[in-house]
Amino acid sequence: MFDYNTQASKFKFQGEIVVPGDKSIGHTAIALGALANGVTQISNFSYSDDLTVTAKVFEKLGAKIHTEMSTDDMIIKGVNHQLKSLDEPLNVDNVGALESLLLGILATNTNEYVIQGGKYLSKRSIQRLVKLLKEMGVKIQQLTDNVLPVKIQGSDNLKGITYQQDISSAQIKSGLVLAGIYAKSPTVIIRKLPTRDHTEILANYFGANIVTTPETITVNPEKTELTGQSLTIPGDFSSAALYIAGALLSKGSQIRLPKVGLNSTRIGLLKVAKQMGANIILESHSINSVEPFGDLVIKSQQLHGTKITAQQVPFIIDEIPLVALMASQAEGQTVIEGIHDVHLQLSDRIRNMRVELAKLGIIMQVNDDSIVIEGEQKIKVKDNVDSHNDHRIAMMLCIASILTETPFKIKNIESIDISYPSFLSDMKKVLVAR
Ligand SMILES: O=C(O)C1=C[C@@H](OP(=O)(O)O)[C@@H](O)[C@H](O)C1
Ligand SMILES: C=C(OP(=O)(O)O)C(=O)O
Numbered sequence: 001m002f003d004y005n006t007q008a009s010k011f012k013f014q015g016e017i018v019v020p021g022d023k024s025i026g027h028t029a030i031a032l033g034a035l036a037n038g039v040t041q042i043s044n045f046s047y048s049d050d051l052t053v054t055a056k057v058f059e060k061l062g063a064k065i066h067t068e069m070s071t072d073d074m075i076i077k078g079v080n081h082q083l084k085s086l087d088e089p090l091n092v093d094n095v096g097a098l099e100s101l102l103l104g105i106l107a108t109n110t111n112e113y114v115i116q117g118g119k120y121l122s123k124r125s126i127q128r129l130v131k132l133l134k135e136m137g138v139k140i141q142q143l144t145d146n147v148l149p150v151k152i153q154g155s156d157n158l159k160g161i162t163y164q165q166d167i168s169s170a171q172i173k174s175g176l177v178l179a180g181i182y183a184k185s186p187t188v189i190i191r192k193l194p195t196r197d198h199t200e201i202l203a204n205y206f207g208a209n210i211v212t213t214p215e216t217i218t219v220n221p222e223k224t225e226l227t228g229q230s231l232t233i234p235g236d237f238s239s240a241a242l243y244i245a246g247a248l249l250s251k252g253s254q255i256r257l258p259k260v261g262l263n264s265t266r267i268g269l270l271k272v273a274k275q276m277g278a279n280i281i282l283e284s285h286s287i288n289s290v291e292p293f294g295d296l297v298i299k300s301q302q303l304h305g306t307k308i309t310a311q312q313v314p315f316i317i318d319e320i321p322l323v324a325l326m327a328s329q330a331e332g333q334t335v336i337e338g339i340h341d342v343h344l345q346l347s348d349r350i351r352n353m354r355v356e357l358a359k360l361g362i363i364m365q366v367n368d369d370s371i372v373i374e375g376e377q378k379i380k381v382k383d384n385v386d387s388h389n390d391h392r393i394a395m396m397l398c399i400a401s402i403l404t405e406t407p408f409k410i411k412n413i414e415s416i417d418i419s420y421p422s423f424l425s426d427m428k429k430v431l432v433a434r
Contacts, residue, residue, distance in 0.1 A: 001412065001414060002412070002413050002414045003384075003409040003410065003411050003413065004398070004409065004410040004413035004424070005407060005408075005409055006398070006401035006402075006407050006408055006409075006410065007401070007407060008405055008406070008407045009405060009433045009434075010250070010402065010403060010404065010405055010433070010434050011250060011402040011431040011432060011433055011434060012247075012250040012251060012252040012253040012300065012402075012431070012432055012434045013243060013246055013247040013250060013253040013254070013255040013298075013430050013431060013432075014253065014254060014255065014430060014431075014432045015255060015256070015429065015430045016255065016256040016257070016258065016430070017243060017255065017256075017257060017426055017429060017430050018235065018257075018258055018259065019235040019236055019239040019240045019243070019257060019260060019420075019426075020046030020048070020235065020236055020239060020420060020422070021044040021045050021046040021072065021233035021234070021235065021236060022198075022233050022234055022235065022236040022237070022238075022261050022291075023046075023048055023050055023051060023097075023236055023238070023419050024097060024196065024198055024236075024238075024266075025198050025202070025233050025234070025261070025291060026042075026045060026046070026051045026054070026233060027050070027051065027054050027095070027097045027098055027101060028097075028101065028174070028198050028199050028202045028203075029042050029045075029202060029231060029233065030042075030051070030054050030055055030058055030063075030065070030074075030076065031054070031058065031098075031101045031102075031105060031178070032202055032203060032206045032226060033063070033076035033078055033206075033228060033229075034058035034061065034062075034063035034065075034076055034078055034079060035078055035079065035081055035083075035105060035226055036078035036080070036206050036207075036226035036227055036228045036229075037078055037080035037081075037225060037226065037227050037228065038077075038078060038080075038227055038228030039075060039076065039077055039078070039228045040075070040076040040078060040206075040228040040229055040230070040231075041073065041074075041075050041076075041228075041229075041230040041231075042073065042074040042075075042076070042230075042231055042232075042233060043071075043072065043073055043230075043231070043232040043233065044072050044232050044233045044234070044235075044259075045067065045072050045073065045074040045233055046072060046233075046236075047067070047421075048417065048418060048419050048420060048421055049093075049417045049418045049419075049421070050093075050095045050097075050098070050418050050419060053091070053092065053093045053095050053098060054095060054097075054098045055067075055074075057090050057091070057092065057098060057102060058076075060084070060086060060090060061079065061083045061084050061086070061090075062079040062082070062083055062084035063076055063077065063078055063079055064076070064077040065077075076228070077228075078226070078228055081108070081109075081182070081226070083105070083106070083109045083111060085111040085112075086111075086113060089113075089114040089115065089116045089149065090102065090113055090114070090115050090116070091115075091116045091117070091118075092115060092116070092117050092118075092121060092148070093117065093118040093121070094117065094118040094119065094120040094121050094418075095121075096121065096124070096171055096345075097171055097174070099115070099117065099121055099126065099148070099171070100126075100129055100171040100172060100174050100175035101174055101175060101178060101199075102115060103115070103126070103129055103130075103133060103150075103152065103175045103179075104129075104133075104174065104175035104176060104177065104178030104179040105178050105179075106152050106154050107133045107136065107138040107152065107154040107155075107158065107175075107178075107179040108154050108155075108156070108158060108178075108179055108181070108182035108183075109154045109156075110153065110154060110155060110156055111153070111154075112151060112152070112153040113151070113152055113153075114149055114150070114151050114152075115148055115149060115150050115152065116148055116149045117147075117148035117149065119389075120347060120389075121147070121148050122144075122147055122148050122149075123147060124147065125146040125147060126146065126147065126148065126150070127146040128166075128167065128169075128172050129171075129172050129175045129176065130142065130146070130150070132161065132163055132172075132175075132176055133152075133175070133176075133179055135159075135161050136155075136158045136159055136160070136161055136179055136180075136183060136187075137155045137157060137158050137159055138152060138153070138154050138155060138158065138179070139152070139153040139154075139155075140152050140153075154179075156182070157184060158179060158180075158182065158183040158184060159183060159184060159185055160180055160183045160184070160185035160186045160187040160188070160219070160221065161187055161188075162187075162188045162189075162190065163176060163187070163188070163189050163190065164190045164192075165189060165190060165191055165192035165193075166192065166341075167192065167341050167342070168192050168193040168195050168313070168314045168341055168342060169195065169342070170195035170196040170197075170198075170199070170265075170314070170317075173189055173195060173199070173217065174199035176189060176219075177189075177199050177200060177203060177210065177217065177219055178199070178203070180219030180221060181203060181208050181210075181219060181221055181224050181226070182221060182224065183219070183221045184221065185221070186218055186219060186220050186221065187218070187219040187221075188216055188217070188218050188219075189216065189217040189218075189219075190215065190216055191214075191215055191216065191217065192341070193310065193311055193313075193314055194214070194265060194311075194314065194315075195265065195314040195317075196263070196265040196266055196314070196315075196317075197212070197263070197265050198263065198291070200212055200217060201263075201290065201291065202231075202290065203226075205229055205231065205290050206226040206227060206228075206229055207224060207225055207226045207227050208224050208226065209221075209222070209224060231289075231290045231291075232289060232290075233261075233291075234259055234260060234261030234262070234289070234291050234292070234293035235257070235258070235259050235260040235261055235293065236260075236261065236419070236420070237260055237261045237262070237263070237266045237267055237269075238266070238318045238319060238392075238419070239419065239420045239423070240257045240260040240296065241269045241318075241319045241322055242322065242395050242396075242398075242399055242420075242423070242427075243255050243257055243298065243427075243430070244257070244269060244270075244273065244280065244296070244298050244322075245269070245319075245322040245323075245325060245326050245396075245399055246399040246402060246427075247298040247299065247300060248273060248278055248298060248300060248301055248303060248326065249300065249303075249325070249326060249329050249399070249403055250300055250402055250403060250434070251300050251434065252300060252434055253298070253299065253300040254297070254298070254299045254300075255297070255298050255430055256283075256295060256296070256297050257295065257296045257297075257298070258295045259293050259294075259295065260293060260294065260295070260296055261291055261292070261293050262282075262285065262292045262293055262294050263291055263292060264315075265314070265315055266315065267315065268312050268313075268314075268315025268316035268319070269316050269319045269322065269323065271312065271315070272306065272308055272312065272316060272323055272326075273303070273326070275306040275308075276303040276304055276305070276306050276326065276327075276330055276334075277301065277302065277303055277304050278298075278301045278303060279299075279301065280296055280297070280298050281296065281297040281298075282294050282295070282296060283295040283296070283297055302330075302331065303326060303329065303330035303331070303375075304330050304331045304332050304375070305327060305330050305331065305332030305333045305334040305373075305375050306327075306330075306334055307334070307335050307337070308323070308334070308335065308336045308337065309337055309338065310337050310338020310341070311338070313336065313337070313338045313339060313342055314342065317342060317345070318345070318392055319392075320336065320339075320349065320350065320353070320371075321349065321353040321392050321393055321396035322392075322396050322399065323336065324336075324353055324354075324357065324362075324364060324371065324373055324396075325357070325362070325396055325399060325400055327364075327373035327375060328357070328362045328364070328373055328374075328375065328377040329375065329376070329377070329403070330375040330376070331375050331376060332375045333372065333373065333374055333375060334372075334373045334375065335370055335371070335372050335373075336370060336371040336373075337369065337370045338369060338370070339366075339369060339370060339371060340368055340369040345390075345392075347388040347389060347390040347393070349390055349392065349393065350366055350371065351366070352388040352390060352393055353393055353396065354366050356385045356386060356387075356388075356393060356397060357400070358382075359381070359382050359383040359384070359385050359408075360379050360380070360381055360382070360385065360397075360400055360404070360408070361377065361378060361379055361380030361381070361382060362377050362379065362400075363377065379400065379403055379404040379406075380406075381404060381406040381407075381408045383408075384408050384409035384410070384411060385397050385408060385409070385410055385411065386410075386411040386412055387410060387411065387412040387413060387415045387416075388412070388415075389412050389415045390415055391415045391416050391417070391418040391419045391420065392419075393415075394410060394412070394413055394415045394416050395416055395420065395423055397410050398410065398416075398423070398424070398427065402431065
């Protein structure tokens with residue numbers, strides 16, 4: 001509903017910016033803290049629209065959540081797996097990560113719940129996870145075919161299952177892992193490709209017994225008791241990626257990003273940038289925390305095209321719009337393979353980024369299983385652009401805007417609140433006209 005007017009100047013990045021805490025880890029930490037016995041203390045928790053929805057849902061289910069806004073500390077008193085029964089539906093809005101975590105958790109409880117979703121989640125199929133949970137013994141009734149709302153009644157006698165992944169989705173995996181924690185027998189997930197692993201890492205930190213190999217994830221439920229923990233959430237790599245792409249592309253840039261999350265399943269963009277010829281400096285690296293983090297220094301560099309394989313795609317899943325922008329400014333062609341088997345993101349993200357970048361004169365070919373992007377495309381503004389209420393597209397378009405002197409409008413800019421509400425003001429702090 002709000003238009004953002006970009007500026008009639010090219011910019012470069014200079015200085016240092018601390019990005020907010022990771023959204024994906026935030027969802028998982030709230031879910032586990034709410035479910036656990038005792039108190040969980042989360043440092044560097046950053047509220048965004050999506051995390052507000054998650055906190056509200058778990059408060060409704062009985063968890064007590066206190067947030068110290070001045071210090072970004074969140075304290076959760078968990079329900080020790082005794083979820084409150086409810087007469088009203090739980091609304092997950094358009095928060096995909098919450099939808100699957102919640103289905104997995106409610107699967108383990110005998111109360112009946114209704115889960116509702118917003119515009120996008122009322123269209124995105126949840127058939128895969130529903131089918132798997134039903135195999136475990138959960139009763140799920142879908143009021144419309146394969147989408148939210150659903151009525152779910154879990155069981156305290158769930159049977160572990162073996163799931164051969166047919167799609168590389170971290171969310172489906174997370175739902176199944178959480179259901180498996182309280183089942184009566186082990187659940188085994190045979191991987192298609194590795195995806196982000198925050199759920200496995202944090203669940204083990206809270207007391208679960210999940211064994212991972214490159215090929216499998218085994219959830220051993222025997223005697224599992226989740227206990228409240230203390231943890232610090234690192235900076236969100238997906239937010240840092242905006243500055244990484246922006247600084248690489250805008251001549252004369254140098255930016256430092258302290259304490260960014262560096263979980264290897266999230267930082268595919270660093271590998272892609274390296275393949276494209278970039279040298280990103282890692283100044284310090286802490287691996288002794290629950291999730292690794294470090295300081296990154298990025299300078300503008302001329303990039304060249306590359307081939308991004310299907311195995312790399314889950315590790316750049318939320319950064320594909322930024323990778324497309326980088327590819328369009330590099331020398332030569334870039335191909336992103338294996339896009340067919342990824343989970344449909346929020347809006348139809350790949351289609352929407354293609355349509356909106358075309359309005360800025362950036363053309364790409366989207367095939368059934370690949371994207372082909374020619375390099376050295378000049379940005380030529382032909383029309384105003386639209387975020388399609390997708391925060392990743394809105395913020396990528398903001399980065400594109402600093403590469404051109406021609407101003408344009410970004411419609412529905414408020415979608416940035418989904419993950420990074422302070423993005424525009426943060427970005428301004430480190431932008432210098434060139
Ligand atoms: O688990 C998560 O927090 C997420 C997993 C990813 O989805 P899929 O791997 O299911 O596609 C990612 O795109 C989404 O933004 C958040
Ligand atoms: C799609 C995203 O998140 P979710 O799937 O949780 O809505 C995202 O953060 O880009």
